[in-house]
Amino acid sequence: MLTATATAETDETLAMLAAGGCRTSFAGLIERHYDRIFRLAWRWAGTRDRAEDIAQDVCVKLAHAIGGYRGDAAFTTWLHRIAYTTTLDHIRSGQRMTAYEPSEIERLIDGSASRTTGDAVDGEELWQAVRALPPQQRDAVLLTYGEDMSHAQAASIMGCSEKTVSWHIHEAKKKLKIVLKGVG
Amino acid sequence: MTERDLENLKTLPVPAARADAKRAAMEAALIAFDTAHSGHAPAAGVSQDKTDAPKGNIVPLRQTETSTHKRSFRMLISSRSTQALAASVAAIVIAAPFAFQHLRTDLQGPAVTVITELRSPANAPVYGLDTARQADDGRARSNAADQTIAHEDKLAKSKEDKESFAAARKTAESVAPPPPPMVSSEPPAAAPSNKAEGDMRNVAGKVTPETQKQWHMQSRLGLGTLADATSPVTLPNALPADAMIIAPEEHRDAFAAHDINPVKQVATDPVSTFSIDVDTASYAFVRRALNSGHLPPKDAVRPEEMINYFPYAYPAPESADTPFKPTVTVMPSPWNPTNKLVHIAINGYDIKSAERPRANLVFLMDVSGSMGPQDRLPLVKNALRLLVDQLKPDDTVAIVTYASGSGIALEPTKVSDKAKILTALEQLGAGGSTAGAAGIADAYRLAEAGFDKAAVNRVILATDGDFNVGITDTGELKSFIERKRQSGIFLSILGVGQGNHNDALMQTLAQNGNGTAAYVDTLSEARKVLVEDASSTLFTIAKDVKTQVEWNPARVSEYRLIGYETRALSREDFNNDRVDAGDIGSGHTVTAIYEITPAGAPTLADDLRYGSKTAPAGASSTAAPKAVSNELGFLKLRYKRPNDDTSQLISLPVTDDLAKATMNEVPVEQRFSVAVAAFAQLLKGAPYTQGYTFDDVLALAQPARGDDPFGYRAEFLNLVRLAKSAQP
Known part of the structure; x- marks a missing residue:
């Protein structure tokens, strides 16, 4: 998916190209920064499932917002802001909706073989x-x-x-x- | 300790995202990208022309910046108010001693030389000591604080000084805290008198655990956070109590806790009222836990859902005119020889395929990144394929997906065009969605578009528990679903996967949507829910089914209902047709079991010394005539036909004729359900089963397997064996 040029370009150049509508550059940015976004999401959310959901959401938001990128801020700073607000959105909405139980439940259930979260x-x-x-x-x-x-x-x-x-x-x-x- | 620990936050390993999650995110992002740029110049070329601003929902940077700023700020404020509520009681009390701590340390301040180096000459603020003074020189101090920070940062940038700076800062921090944000016009607290300080500490010590408990209870009750109950309390910046309340931020399987139904005295509480429940989610969850070698969490065990998981061959009604038939059996209690069980079995009329109304179904599918694993989206897709085979050509199916946004994967399509439906299913992948309106709104919109008063109109939500369906507020979501229910569109929920599973919310939503919540972990379970139970899941024959039993105090001294804790109703709700209750689908069987203590047998509660031994004659207008001594109680059932608003009543006296002297005389169906009830109670750690063991459950269930074409009961026996060796 990545062209050789895309890999060599700086984030800012790719972002400017993507802002102009270049799909390859945008894909290159996601490819390059997905892990960073995921890690940020994980630090807040604490489970892989949620972090993946959040990361996907961030990527979609980026697709809509990239057209507004003008290069006057470092791309990572700009990315961080979107990732952060999206993550908070998720965490907040989740908190509102979930009835929690003390932590023993997670241990009971998560000790099972089909553990899907990466919390240990x-x-x-x-x-x-x-x-x-x-x-x-x-x-x-x-x-x-x-x-x-x-x-x-x-x-x-x-x-x-x-x-x-x-x-x-x-x-x-x-x-x-x-x-x-x-x-x- | 902390500085070092905190440095670790950067270097500690973070688990890696799964490759398919990344792929899904990439796909979703590219679809969104294409949508965003579709109104834009030739999409293929690389347009460098930045004045040609993209149209649509792309926001120019400046706006984005401010809006994100505002948004994040607003969010922080509101999450803070949430926090405030969580500990509001503690906050008021604790803030005062805390201010004192500052006061003390600050007074020591000037004596330390490091401080004078780092801080501007102005004394560090003494919060709340003198509000007037603070107001006077607030501005000056604010400037001073600015300088301080600037100075600190300058130091921080100079690498040479870094070490000594760190040391100095550490000292400084232990001595004087950095100034609070000056945005806050409120001082953390008014200064208490010396005497008050001691008092406050005492109170604080008492209040904190209490608040914590309240907070826990609230969340256990499924109320989530207290965001609605906003109180005007201003939260000081310092909230030491928070540190002790470990807010469970992680999203795991969530269950609402309910107290086990207690034993009630007939003399004081002769009437028991509850709503029917045909959910089965609890059983599947329990099975999953046991299969992995663990006892399920007690709150995940709901006896009524475990009992009602199994199909029972109870006597069936003859025609659709009487939608269901109750059968009552009285039998000895297997775990308490002096008690009896009153077993109420309800069998819903099984609509033959030809009589079935047309179905207008909309599947709302979660395709977010976490739905990738085999036991999630692929499982749901397989299950839907099976279901499509069961539907009639005239039925319609539509598919709406949601993840970051929502999209319509399949417009309402007649089942006669099966190929089209199967193709649409095939193409669903985690991540395939377009940004847009809320998924649930889209799903209901499609259901409304194909709405047919004579048909079954139902939205079926398949999710791994993260309900990001566009409406994030539970209350709002509930009332949305409730409104739609009134317009004739019902909601069912299929839960899959593990880890995110939000059981409490699923329950609430399904109950509000006149639907069932089922947890699906294997294809055979999906087959049961969607195919074998399809007619009962999809075709409601009676709605708002309520049960009320009035016990005869002359015959029964105590009773308790096994399970149905989440379904209790007030006595007066029984006759109130506006109070919602559970529904019975075509061919559904529902079982409710009471354990009663006959009058004269040993009771748990002592008799009242001053109460009359018999029923208060004439005191209660509803009391049965004393002469009717062969009646243990009187059963009443209320229900509405699916499209009616007024209820019908079925009633039946519970007489001695219905009693069986020994367990062996009880039909196998009833016996098996009692075994399940016993098992559920053991798993729940219920205090009323005395010395009953898993082996006793086996002994009771084994001969009562009856006709078990799908092997559900055999599977149950295995679970009981697993429970014997399972770890808590």
């Missing part, structure tokens, strides 16, 4: 603790640490000021300290 990962406690933070703190932490952004970048994506991000991270750390103490 290193640092599971840490992920859980981070995802359990209040949404803004979780977002600030995941953007800065998970996605390796500066506070300024995170702030621009979250739509708040940089110091708000710092504040959230500070608060998050205090909470994590308490939560993770027992875990070691």
